[in-house]
Amino acid sequence: MRTIHSDQITQAIKKLAQEANFDLPQDVKNTIKEAKKNETSPAGKNVLDQLEKNAQIAKTEQRPICQDTGMAVVFAELGQNIVIEGQTIEGAINEGIRQGYAEGFLRKSVVKDPLNRKNTQDNTPAIVYIKQIPGNKLTLKLAPKGGGAENMSRLKMLKPAQGIKGIKEFVKETVELAGANPCPPIIVGLGIGGNFEKSALLAKKALFKNLDKKHSDPFYANLEEDLKNEINKLGIGPQGFGGTQTCLRVLIESFPCHIASLPVAINLQCHAARHKEIII
Ligand code: SF4
Known part of the structure; x- marks a missing residue:
């Protein structure tokens, strides 16, 4: 069995939360570039141009791509030969979100109750899905999902x-x-x-x-x-x-x-x- 401490998961999620908000993935950039070639409307082309510039500025200045920094959705694929020490995997993920959003100055977009609407102030809880898979690796996929x-x-x-x-x-x-x-x-x-x-x-x-x-x-x-x-x-x-x-x-x-x-x-x-x- 392989042992992973929950702190390692927390640090990974903290990094992913910030990277995801600052750096648009290359595949999305490629698709926007392609759309710009195919767009026939001048206003549409201009918007796509602005989106490219916005993504570039966000990456260079390490600022959010959008003000809505989303509710974090995490898919975790946990190898069946892994033992997690410390917190539970969900606890470790939420701690990573808490630290990542606080230290990255990312907007806190989660309310504690859907009707009473009080902000949790740390963007937790994340929506977490855990799937057990063969092996001894842990894959964490994170998406800040805007409203x-x-x-x-x-x-x-x-x-x-x-x-x-x-x-x-x-x-x-x-x-x-x-x-x-x-x-x-x-x-x-x-x-x-x-x-x-x-x-x-x-x-x-x-x-x-x-x-x-x-x-x-x-x-x-x-x-x-x-x-x-x-x-x-x-x-x-x-x-x-x-x-x-x-x-x-x-x-x-x-x-x-x-x-x-x-x-x-x-x-x-x-x-x-x-x-x-x-x-x-
Ligand atoms: S849908 Fe929300 S997260 Fe997406 S670009 Fe618009 S405001 Fe930003």
Whole structure:
């Protein structure tokens, strides 16, 4: 067995929280660059240009890419041959968020109770998912998820007969209803299958994928491309100023489901698609 002290997890999360907020991942930068080449509207092109400059300034000056530094979502893949000493893994992650957000002067965006709305003052708790995997490594993936795009996300239990047509209609309707609210150009995380809650988790997990890589299954790779092209015909454009580049990528995660169901969850992500990972 391999032993990891919880302090090591805390330090890793602290670093990831700051890096994620200051440094837009290269795959997102590549996709914005590509969108700029394809955008036909001058206002849209100008927005994409500003987004590139903003990301550059954030990295150079170590400042947040966006004022909404998000609620931290962490996916942890824990090797089954690891023993964690000290705090629990969730406790260690939350301590890392606490320290990272305080020392990085990142906005505290979490309220303790959804109705009483008192700020927790340290951006905890993070939303943590832990999965046991073979081996003796711990992978931590962190995304600060902003409220604007999250608020426009939706879930629907379709009838199996509605199939691909139903999914496409639901995605287009969701993006159209969202308009400029999720700060386009957006990334669409699409969870298909599982059950009610699993589909939402699939949609979130999809947003952690590398934008430079095609889906490994050609059927889903084609569906992702089709959906992106159809969304881009809606004309919403960067920041809603009109244009051809409303969507940077559609990312799909699927899972087996019940014979009577077709759960579909759409988790929208803004252009500030911040995520970082580390392997301990
Ligand atoms: S949706 Fe994204 S870019 Fe817009 S305010 Fe929220 S975090 Fe910032």
